[in-house]
Amino acid sequence: MKTSKIGLFLGPLSFVLLFLMKTPEGMSVEAQAVLACTSWIAIWWMTEAIPIAATALLPLVIFPLTGAVSMKLTSEAYGHPYIFLFVGGFIIAKSIERWNLHKRIALGIIYIIGSNVNSIVLGFMIATAFLSMWISNTATSVMMLPIGLAIISQVERSGELTSKQQNVFGKVLMLAIAYSASIGGIATLIGTPPNLVLAGILEETFAIEITFERWLAIGLPFSIVMLFICWWYLTRISFSVDGMKLPGGKKEIAAQLKKLGNISYEEKMVGVVFGITAFAWVTKSFVLEKIFPSINDTIIAMTGAIVLFLIPSKSRKGGLIYWKEAVELPWGVLMLYGGGLSIAAAFQSSGLATWIGEQMNVIEGLSLFLMIFIIVSLVNFLTELTSNLATTAMLLPILASMAVALDINPFYFMVSAAMAASCAFMLPVATPPNAVVFGSGKLKMKDMIGAGIWMNIISILIISLLIYFILPILWGF
Numbered sequence: 423m424k425t426s427k428i429g430l431f432l433g434p435l436s437f438v439l440l441f442l443m444k445t446p447e448g449m450s451v452e453a454q455a456v457l458a459c460t461s462w463i464a465i466w467w468m469t470e471a472i473p474i475a476a477t478a479l480l481p482l483v484i485f486p487l488t489g490a491v492s493m494k495l496t497s498e499a500y501g502h503p504y505i506f507l508f509v510g511g512f513i514i515a516k517s518i519e520r521w522n523l524h525k526r527i528a529l530g531i532i533y534i535i536g537s538n539v540n541s542i543v544l545g546f547m548i549a550t551a552f553l554s555m556w557i558s559n560t561a562t563s564v565m566m567l568p569i570g571l572a573i574i575s576q577v578e579r580s581g582e583l584t585s586k587q588q589n590v591f592g593k594v595l596m597l598a599i600a601y602s603a604s605i606g607g608i609a610t611l612i613g614t615p616p617n618l619v620l621a622g623i624l625e626e627t628f629a630i631e632i633t634f635e636r637w638l639a640i641g642l643p644f645s646i647v648m649l650f651i652c653w654w655y656l657t658r659i660s661f662s663v664d665g666m667k668l669p670g671g672k673k674e675i676a677a678q679l680k681k682l683g684n685i686s687y688e689e690k691m692v693g694v695v696f697g698i699t700a701f702a703w704v705t706k707s708f709v710l711e712k713i714f715p716s717i718n719d720t721i722i723a724m725t726g727a728i729v730l731f732l733i734p735s736k737s738r739k740g741g742l743i744y745w746k747e748a749v750e751l752p753w754g755v756l757m758l759y760g761g762g763l764s765i766a767a768a769f770q771s772s773g774l775a776t777w778i779g780e781q782m783n784v785i786e787g788l789s790l791f792l793m794i795f796i797i798v799s800l801v802n803f804l805t806e807l808t809s810n811l812a813t814t815a816m817l818l819p820i821l822a823s824m825a826v827a828l829d830i831n832p833f834y835f836m837v838s839a840a841m842a843a844s845c846a847f848m849l850p851v852a853t854p855p856n857a858v859v860f861g862s863g864k865l866k867m868k869d870m871i872g873a874g875i876w877m878n879i880i881s882i883l884i885i886s887l888l889i890y891f892i893l894p895i896l897w898g899f
Contacts, residue, residue: 425469425470426469426470426471427471428469429465429466429468429469429470429471430466430469430471430472432465432469433461433462433463433465433466433469433471434462436458436461436462436465437458437459437461437462437484438458439458440454440457440458440461441454441455441458441488446777448777448780449773449774449777450772450773450774450777451489452489452490452491452771452772452773452774453772453773453774453777455485455488455489455490455772456485456490456491456765456768456769456772456774457774458488459480459481459484459485459488459490459768460765460768460769460807462480462484463477463478463480463481463761463765464807466480467849467851467867468849468867468871470866470867470868473754474754474758474850474867475753475754475755475757475758477761478754478757478758478759478760478761478762478851479757479761480761481496481499481761481764481765481768482496482497482500482764485764485768490768490772491764491767491768491771491772495767495768495771496764496767496768497764498767499760499761499763499764499766499767500757500760500761500763500764501760502759502760502763503718503720504560504720504759504763504854505756505759505760505763506720506723506724507560507561507564507719507720507723507724507854508560508564508755508756508759508854508857508858508861509723509724509727509751509756510720510722510723510724510725510726510727511560511561511564511565511567511723511858512564512751512752512861513727513730513743513748513751514564514695514696514699514723514726514727514730515564515567515568516743516747516748516750516751517692517695517696517730517742517743518568518692518696519568519571519572520692520742520743520747521686521688521689521692521742522682522689523689523692523693523696524568524569524571524572525572525575525576525682526679526682526685526689527569527572529576529679529682530679531545531569531573533676533679538666538667539591539594539657539663539666539667540653540657540663540666542573542595543594543595543598543653543656543657543663544653546566546570546595546598546599546602547598547599547601547602547649547652547653548602548649549566550562550563550566550598550599550602550603550606551602551603551605551606551609551645551649552606553565553566553603553606553704554602554603554604554605554606554607554609554613554614555606555607555609555610555613555645556610556612556613556704557700557703557704557706557719558607558614558703558719558854559603559604559606559607559613559614559853559854559855560603560719560854560855560858561700561703561719561722561723562603562606562855563599563600563603563854563855563858563859564723564858565696565700565703566599566603567599567858567859567862570595570596570599570859570862571862571864573595574588574591574592574595574864577591583666587666590661590662590663590666591663591666592864593661593864593865593869594656594657594660594661594663595864596859596860596862596864596865597656597660597859597865597869597870597873598652598653598656599855599859600847600853600855600856600858600859600860601652601656601847601855601877602649602652603853603855604844604845604846604847604853604855604856605645605648605649605652605844605845606645606649607844608641608644608645608648608841608844608845609638609641609642609644609645609646610634610637610638610641610642611632611633611634611637611638611641612634612707613641614810614844615810615811615814616810616811616813616814616839616840616841616843616844617637617641617840617844619811619814619815619818619840620632620814620818620836620837620839620840621637623818623819623822623836624822624832624836627819627822627832628822628832636897639896639897640837640888640892640893640896640897641841643888643892644841644884644885644888647884648845648880648881648884651880651884652877655873655876655877655880656873659876660872660873660876661873686737687735687736687737688735688736688737688742691733691742692730692742695726695729695730695733695742696726698726699722699723699725699726702722702725702726703719703722706718706719706722710722727748730742730743731743731745731748752861752862752863754861755850755857755858755860755861756861758850758851758857758860758861759850759851759854759857761851762807762849762850762851762852762857765807765851766807766813775813775817776820778800778804780820785797786824786827786828790830790834790890791886791890793830793834793835794834794835794838794886794889794890795882795886797821797835797838797839797842798838798839798841798842798882798885798886798889799842799882801813801814801817801838801839801842801843802842802843802845802846802878802881802882803846803878805842805843805846805852805853806846806848806849806851806852806878807849807851807852810843810844810846810853813839813843814839814840814843817839818836818839818840821835821836821839822835822836831894831899833889833893833894833897833899834889834890834893837889837893838885838886838889841885841888841889842881842882842885845877845878845881845882845885846874846878847870847873847874847875847877847878847881848870848871848874848875848877848878849867849870849871849874850867850870852874856870856874
């Protein structure tokens with residue numbers, strides 16, 4: 423029997439069992455309903471019982487009907503600013519594709535890096551991780567996606583690799599972009615929201631300031647180690663591409679670049695908009711926020727998208743992109759991410775997130791390393807279905823109180839949770855980068871789960887060892 427057929431029945435069955443069971447002590451009726459609904463949604467996502475984008479619409483039905491969350495709160499998640507960040511980014515990506523700028527960029531990258539697949543994947547990962555240190559993981563993955571797809575397209579058009587090799591290369595490159603965006607964000611204090619939440623709560627609760635340099639001392643080494651482990655794992659274990667070379671070598675790439683001819687006016691204009699948008703993302707926290715305090719990544723992305731409609735094309739009537747071209751977006755991934763955000767909101771509003779956090783008191787009496795390991799594991803897998811920002815905002819105050827009660831330095835628990843929150847690699851809804859690359863159509867749910875679960879386990883082990891052995895030395899406590 424196919425997994426999808428098993429999941430089709432297992433999802434509703436798990437919902438019924440959890441919904442009708444006796445409510446656990448301390449859990450509200452609404453929280454129990456959210457737990458039951460989430461189990462149904464999660465099983466259908468993991469087994470692909472129906473198209474995952476369709477499953478992402480399930481919260482709109484079962485959350486309000488069970489009394490878990492109101493229709494208003496559930497539906498608000500599908501209009502979250504991140505959804506429109508995706509829209510703006512995808513419109514810019516469509517414009518890049520429309521005028522073949524992506525092909526020129528892709529061929530240029532291959533020509534510089536070489537034709538070895540391992541080197542190309544590593545080059546993409548380093549570039550993505552570096553960008554993610556300074557701008558949002560979402561913006562980074564949106565920028566890198568069209569370039570990655572262009573390289574994959576170039577390989578497929580050549581016809582010199584087998585269809586299986588083409589398929590493997592596409593999966594590896596997409597996962598490499600998503601994972602390196604998440605890993606790179608951990609390196610700096612501004613790289614990902616959980617880091618800033620941690621710094622804020624430590625200052626409010628214990629009057630401890632976490633400076634940019636202090637975080638860099640622990641975040642950067644972790645990111646570097648994780649990045650190279652991830653590269654090694656993706657290219658040699660999860661999907662073996664060792665020894666695989668892109669066809670034609672440098673001579674063929676040079677010929678392809680020559681065939682493109684001189685860069686057109688439209689390519690230049692799209693490149694300018696793309697470059698300014700990327701520059702705005704990078705300088706947002708240093709420059710733009712001082713001029714426009716309300717600016718964010720979504721506003722920047724949507725501004726770039728709108729400008730593309732305004733700049734006239736010289737080779738056709740109208741702007742650089744038409745509306746009929748712009749609407750050819752991966753709407754499924756937008757619904758998918760909206761579903762994930764609705765679950766995160768439900769966890770918060772129903773009190774389920776708080777209840778889960780309170781259950782962590784059971785680890786009292788265990789060894790310090792084991793407590794750290796349990797916290798990292800719990801946060802890691804919890805953020806597969808909930809926002810890492812929401813998870814850390816909810817859990818960090820609880821962990822701070824728990825550390826004080828156990829007479830343990832709060833750094834052990836709180837830094838563990840903050841870092842683990844950015845290491846969810848299994849599901850498209852876990853992080854924006856996962857959702858972005860899943861929208862490429864190059865990945866199936868089983869690909870992301872298969873590679874992601876081992877990345878989760880690796881990150882749990884490394885974070886636990888780093889916090890227990892290295893953090894006290896680097897931070898001097």
